[in-house]
Amino acid sequence: MTTTDIETITPSRRLELAEQVVSAPQRSRQPLSWLMALVYLLLSIGAAVMVVPFIWMLLTSLKPASELVQFSFLPKNPTLENYVSVLSTNSFGRWYVNSLIIATISTVSVAFFDSLVGYTLSKFEFPGKNLIFIGILATLMVPTEMLIIPWYTMSVHWGWTQGPAQYWGIVFPGVITAVGIFLMRQFFEGVPNELLDAARIDGLNEFGIFWNIALPLVKPAVAALMIFNFIGNWNAYLWPLIVSSERAYYTLPVGLSFFRGESITEWEKIMTGASLATVPLLLVFIIFQRQIIKGIALTGIKG
Amino acid sequence: MKLTLQRRQIIWAYIFLSVSLVFFVVIRWYPAILALGISFRDWNVFKGEGPWVGLANFQAIWEDLFKPRSSVRAAFLNTFKYVLLGVPLQLTLALGVALMLNQIRRLSGFFRAAYFVPFVTSFVAVAFVWNWLYAPQIGLINQILSALDLPTQPFLRSPKQALPSIAVVAVWRSLGFAVIIFLAGLQQIPEMYYEAAKIAGANRWQMFRHVTLPLLNPVIVYLAVLQTIQFLRMFDLVQNMSTDNAGGPLKSTTTVVLEVYKEGFSSYNMGYAAALTIILFLVIMVITLLQMRVLSRRIEY
Numbered sequence: 001m002t003t004t005d006i007e008t009i010t011p012s013r014r015l016e017l018a019e020q021v022v023s024a025p026q027r028s029r030q031p032l033s034w035l036m037a038l039v040y041l042l043l044s045i046g047a048a049v050m051v052v053p054f055i056w057m058l059l060t061s062l063k064p065a066s067e068l069v070q071f072s073f074l075p076k077n078p079t080l081e082n083y084v085s086v087l088s089t090n091s092f093g094r095w096y097v098n099s100l101i102i103a104t105i106s107t108v109s110v111a112f113f114d115s116l117v118g119y120t121l122s123k124f125e126f127p128g129k130n131l132i133f134i135g136i137l138a139t140l141m142v143p144t145e146m147l148i149i150p151w152y153t154m155s156v157h158w159g160w161t162q163g164p165a166q167y168w169g170i171v172f173p174g175v176i177t178a179v180g181i182f183l184m185r186q187f188f189e190g191v192p193n194e195l196l197d198a199a200r201i202d203g204l205n206e207f208g209i210f211w212n213i214a215l216p217l218v219k220p221a222v223a224a225l226m227i228f229n230f231i232g233n234w235n236a237y238l239w240p241l242i243v244s245s246e247r248a249y250y251t252l253p254v255g256l257s258f259f260r261g262e263s264i265t266e267w268e269k270i271m272t273g274a275s276l277a278t279v280p281l282l283l284v285f286i287i288f289q290r291q292i293i294k295g296i297a298l299t300g301i302k303g
Numbered sequence: 304m305k306l307t308l309q310r311r312q313i314i315w316a317y318i319f320l321s322v323s324l325v326f327f328v329v330i331r332w333y334p335a336i337l338a339l340g341i342s343f344r345d346w347n348v349f350k351g352e353g354p355w356v357g358l359a360n361f362q363a364i365w366e367d368l369f370k371p372r373s374s375v376r377a378a379f380l381n382t383f384k385y386v387l388l389g390v391p392l393q394l395t396l397a398l399g400v401a402l403m404l405n406q407i408r409r410l411s412g413f414f415r416a417a418y419f420v421p422f423v424t425s426f427v428a429v430a431f432v433w434n435w436l437y438a439p440q441i442g443l444i445n446q447i448l449s450a451l452d453l454p455t456q457p458f459l460r461s462p463k464q465a466l467p468s469i470a471v472v473a474v475w476r477s478l479g480f481a482v483i484i485f486l487a488g489l490q491q492i493p494e495m496y497y498e499a500a501k502i503a504g505a506n507r508w509q510m511f512r513h514v515t516l517p518l519l520n521p522v523i524v525y526l527a528v529l530q531t532i533q534f535l536r537m538f539d540l541v542q543n544m545s546t547d548n549a550g551g552p553l554k555s556t557t558t559v560v561l562e563v564y565k566e567g568f569s570s571y572n573m574g575y576a577a578a579l580t581i582i583l584f585l586v587i588m589v590i591t592l593l594q595m596r597v598l599s600r601r602i603e604y
Contacts, residue, residue, distance in 0.1 A: 054432070235424070281423050300484050
């Protein structure tokens with residue numbers, strides 16, 4: 001395999017494309033035609049299919065149990081009783097905090113280490129560089145599922161499945177990511193060497209050059225990486241499910257999954273739990289949708 | 304002794320890499336080798352390291368593949384079905400939506416956001432929302448069907464309908480991501496190609512067939528591989544949507560990763576589970592290498 005495959009798109013082109021995805025298309029004005037009407041109709045139907053499930057979830061969570069049997073779209077006697085009951089009998093608050101802690105730790109760590117390694121692989125010459133590069137690249141092919149059994153035996157061995165160490169147990173596999181390293185490496189390629197040399201002559205040490213000169217120049221890529229990583233970790237399920245053994249250390253998806261097991265037919269309660277788990281994220285998305293979609297485009301575009 | 308600039312650079316590089324090198328060796332490479340080792344052993348977490356059994360775990364999987372009622376046989380067949388059903392559906396819908404979004408000016412931001420919304424929510428929450436939509440009699444979809452005088456459907460409770468019902472939700476959840484990647488791909492096609500085609504008198508279909516589709520080919524291959532790997536790793540939705548035991552009804556929805564979870568973490572038959580993950584790894588590796596072959600043959604325009 002060659003590394004040239006990863007570099008067919010320059011970082012600035014990548015940024016430009018991501019920006020274009022979220023900005024209005026620049027095509028010439030089209031007159032209203034039957035075809036455009038059909039396009040709008042199809043898009044509206046599709047959008048309804050995407051959004052109605054969430055609306056239905058929210059509406060159900062506001063209904064008393066008796067209203068689920070007779071069909072009506074809107075609740076006749078809207079109530080917050082389900083929320084009071086679910087919040088008082090479950091640890092949703094705690095699971096929130098857990099998910100927030102875990103997603104924050106991994107995101108900050110990924111932003112720092114992926115940038116640092118990407119920078120080093122881009123701007124330094126040292127023996128073993130190619131070996132290290134290929135060694136990191138190769139890990140991309142190994143699915144996490146293959147690693148969970150060894151990770152679990154390691155976690156049991158080191159006591160990461162008990163008590164507060166479970167936070168570390170959940171977070172450790174994701175504190176550095178190969179995908180992020182390659183993204184950052186590509187963006188640092190676009191930072192001119194002359195700038196770094198000038199800083200060297202000014203007497204700045206190498207870490208200072210990375211932190212004060214190079215890193216600020218690739219801010220959009222760091223932001224995109226952080227968004228991508230935060231969403232991924234917030235929603236992670238299989239590994240947290242395996243490694244956390246105590247209810248108090250469940251993340252939101254794991255807690256939600258066990259919560260369903262306990263109230264299997266009480267749909268209004270389950271939808272309340274699902275609403276509690278999704279609404280804050282949906283609000284964040286609605287506010288920052290432009291930045292989030294741009295970030296996903298930036299990290300997801302094939303290089 | 305004064306260090307030369309070059310030597311100082313080498314030392315800095317290794318300082319910068321140190322933590323990450325330890326991470327990749329201890330958390331990525333060593334466990335990968337360990338997984339291979341475990342797959343050759345009769346391993347149980349609680350008893351510790353088990354005896355070396357050679358290829359016995361792989362042989363057991365091979366034999367299970369030919370037992371008509373075995374879960375592993377069902378898991379491999381189902382995983383295959385998820386991929387065959389999910390990937391083409393995902394790509395076709397996403398390309399269609401991206402092409403339409405690329406045509407409109409008004410409300411394009413709104414539509415883009417609407418298609419992307421499910422991608423930010425967790426599979427678990429999504430699973431429950433759809434369980435409720437699919438619910439017999441009182442679920443929204445069956446309510447609509449009966450309002451239209453159509454027969455109500457069992458969906459997740461039927462061994463025939465459960466797998467497609469779950470595959471549809473997987474497509475729904477990640478559609479927005481594929482749309483965004485297609486939109487970025489469409490932006491890469493220079494406008495002049497369309498203008499040239501227009502001058503040559505091409506109609507919309509011809510432009511799509513002879514300009515858009517071939518130029519979008521690398522993006523299509525890339526997304527197809529990405530989505531294939533996603534569907535090969537199906538777990539979250541299946542575990543939270545299947546009825547009568549995880550993977551049911553009648554093993555009709557179980558997947559390879561679900562069997563890994565059950566064998567490894569319910570029956571604690573870790574050797575067997577590790578062998579399953581090695582097979583999954585080999586399949587993913589073959590697909591990734593094939594993708595590299597296909598993409599390196601990229602045509603320059």
